Amino acid sequence: MTLHGHKTGFGLPPILRSATADLLTRRGAFLLEWVHRYGSPLNLIWPDALQENLAALEGTLVDSRIAHAIYYGAKVNKSPGLMQAALAAGAGIDVSSLYELRDARRLGADGARLVATGPAKTRAFHQELLDCKALISVDSPEELEDLVALLPADGGPQPILLRLQPQDQKKNRFGMPADAVIHSLARLAGENRLRFDGLHFHLSGYRWENRLAALNETAELIAEARQMGFSPTIIDIGGGLPIQYVDEAKYQAHLAAKAPEDYRTGKIPDSFYPYGGALSAADWLRELLQAEMSKGPSVARYLVREGLTLAMEPGRALADQAAISVFRILRVKALGPDTHVIFLEGSSFSACETWFASEFLIDPILVSATGAAVRSSPVRAYLAGHSCLDEDVISNRWLTFPTAPRAGDLIVYANTGGYQMDLLENEFHRHPMPARFCVTEDAEGRPNLVPDTIGEV
Structure with a gap:
């Protein structure tokens, strides 16, 4: 697994509760198996x-x-x-x-x-x-x-x-x-x-x-x-x-260092949710x-x-740390000598921040499909859905990956429970809606999935 930031020293790694961190750092094979079985993107819930x-x-x-x-x-x-x-x-x-x-x-x-x-x-x-x-x-x-x-x-x-x-x-x-x-x-x-x-x-x-x-x-x-x-x-x-969502000091450093060239649009969004509030x-x-x-x-x-x-009536505050969204990389396409677009597979992620001229300011997490990252030069890229709309963009912010993402690897966004997961979901291009599961533990302490439906909860 590789955490990354948009430019050296000013990254925004997400705050993770222990159960999520354990799944991402020690049990990535479960994520790969689940995406293989249930498709991409995959929404996981911790009630x-x-x-x-x-x-x-x-x-x-x-x-x-x-x-x-x-x-x-x-x-x-x-x-x-x-x-x-x-x-x-x-x-x-x-x-x-x-x-x-x-x-x-x-x-x-x-x-x-x-x-x-x-x-x-x-x-x-x-x-x-x-x-x-x-x-x-x-x-x-x-x-x-x-x-x-x-x-x-x-x-x-x-x-x-x-x-x-x-x-x-x-x-x-x-x-x-x-x-x-x-x-x-x-x-x-x-x-x-x-x-x-x-x-x-x-x-x-x-x-x-x-x-x-x-x-x-x-x-x-x-x-x-x-x-x-x-x-x-x-x-x-x-x-x-x-x-x-992120450490306050890192967030303030990121805001102080932000520049138009950090975005593929050449424009810094006018406003952000206070991702690293005090x-x-x-x-x-x-x-x-x-x-x-x-x-x-x-x-x-x-x-x-x-x-x-x-x-x-708290919504986002009660869903804090209650969900992640997992995407399989469909393709990494070179746009120039040092820029790429990473296409993520499946129904468009509800990156509602980009649709509302802002940005979801936490760094995604890269999980290698092979379990071990291949040595490479850093890769600078933004993330897009795979629909035919130019604005189907998950991150307008340029993200720097220390190792090259490849087709089949996973991109994980943490803490998507508050609006990010399904505000704009749809079946565009007739792709099915993302599967959604609650994460539990079996008798041996291994993560297990239960369908997140009224008949199951």
Whole structure:
């Protein structure tokens, strides 16, 4: 196995949990056998990693004595195994579509374990959410009217949240400004079939300071709602907790050294996810809880004092280290005397960062098909899918391999569980969708694959 960087001294090797590192460094033969059997690309899932991430967040909340509700944002990955792991560990599921809802229900989740926070819910989705009394975050006054129209005449109270659009998010199409929240509360005053449980917001970006500003605005509305006769019990801060893909120091060195010629396009992307951030998700949450609100107490003390449950929907942060994607090299094609393109076999990898004019800034890992790298000069290349689209590119960044990749070798991207694995998957050129398996251990401690389907998890 060879780890590599885009230029000497400024590589971005991924942080790996021990189970993944062991598979890549000592048991590469299993990967080769699995790809031979199940095809390329191959998506591998470790559900226990999600449970470790969940435990870290819950530990922070328990330490602060905060009532809490954590819902796994299932939209980040299609894995039923990750949904099942979240439910088994006591978390709920944030469902963003009728189909995610049905999968969660098939895995045993009742309405009390489900929340729907997405802004564009269909009538059929609304109906099935109402049927199981799932918590619904209402995005707009228009959605509120749609929901009221579906309520049965004699149904019990349906729990809802109202989704706030904070003042600094006015260009965002999600949620409603404070005056619309007040308007919706007035509408709810005469509708006893709906129960107002609290407020929800979900912000772009990964700064806890932005959540603090939104919490200050939310606290004002909670107080106003109580004056109107409501009894809200929940503040839901959405997702956007960061994860650390690479070492912070290496990441900062990489950013400082980046140049247009590092990319085949000759252009540095305008923005990147904070791949080497300073805070883990649990540390980020601790910083937020300890921060002082505008009217005095810390966030944690405010929540405890007001008897409020802190809800959240981490997606990427719970899928951290829970998956890898394995590709077989189809061909290495010379583009010039010192540049190459490496074509990877199978359905296009969902390198959503390149499709959104950014880049997945972790280095892939090369696993030799022979078990031993052949001595060669370094090879400079970018990675592409094998479709007929010029923009089917997995890495626009030039990558330097100390030894030459060859057809049949494997390229492994670590930590692809959060969006990278299947956001843009399709059956273009009629290639089948990538196979997906959960990794377990047999009685002798050897890795074993279980189909990642609802019937198996």
